[in-house]
Amino acid sequence: MRIDIVAVGRLKKGPEAALVADYLDRFARTGRSLGFPAVTVHEVEDRRGGGMAAEAELLARAIPAGAALVVLDERGAQPTSPEFAARLAGFRDAARDLCLVIGGADGLEAGLRDRAEWQISFGRMVWPHLLVRVMLAEQLYRAATILAGSPYHRA
Numbered sequence: 463m464r465i466d467i468v469a470v471g472r473l474k475k476g477p478e479a480a481l482v483a484d485y486l487d488r489f490a491r492t493g494r495s496l497g498f499p500a501v502t503v504h505e506v507e508d509r510r511g512g513g514m515a516a517e518a519e520l521l522a523r524a525i526p527a528g529a530a531l532v533v534l535d536e537r538g539a540q541p542t543s544p545e546f547a548a549r550l551a552g553f554r555d556a557a558r559d560l561c562l563v564i565g566g567a568d569g570l571e572a573g574l575r576d577r578a579e580w581q582i583s584f585g586r587m588v589w590p591h592l593l594v595r596v597m598l599a600e601q602l603y604r605a606a607t608i609l610a611g612s613p614y615h616r617a
């Protein structure tokens with residue numbers, strides 16, 4: 463199994479980058495004994511102003527072939543953290559690669575969203591994509607702690 467996050471935009475050095483690195487590092491350490499690989503992050507950027515369609519093309523090229531496509535979108539389903547953890551374990555148990563996609567300022571192209579087998583929402587409000595990256599990294603770590611039975615997730 464491999465897990466990729468494919469995201470529009472470059473994360474510059476700063477608090478968001480530090481948080482993403484910290485949570486992904488924690489996920490790697492907690493997830494190792496659960497059979498999860500470290501997460502690889504791919505960033506794509508369209509510098510020609512081609513909008514969502516150009517971004518969708520760049521994203522599509524970065525999505526590993528055959529991976530289960532999961533997009534982050536405010537219109538998606540709102541799983542609980544244990545539900546997210548269970549689904550993550552399901553991908554692992556089925557030996558499926560997982561690719562989690564985060565859009566840019568204009569969002570994700572409808573065609574790409576429709577191709578996804580799961581659309582996840584972190585609530586109906588729109589969040590900046592850099593914060594969504596932080597939240598996703600935290601949820602991955604939280605999922606690993608839930609599956610490991612560690613006390614981090616107290617709900």
Ligand SMILES: C[S@@+](CC[C@H](N)C(=O)[O-])C[C@H]1O[C@@H](n2cnc3c(N)ncnc32)[C@H](O)[C@@H]1O
Pocket residue numbers: 533534535536537563564565566567568569570582583584585586587588589590591594
């Ligand atoms: C600034 S938002 C784009 C909003 C855009 N107006 C749209 O219609 O999608 C950038 C990206 O962050 C992610 N995002 C923002 N809010 C989200 C939420 N509530 N749940 C899940 N993902 C979200 C999505 O991947 C989105 O494409």
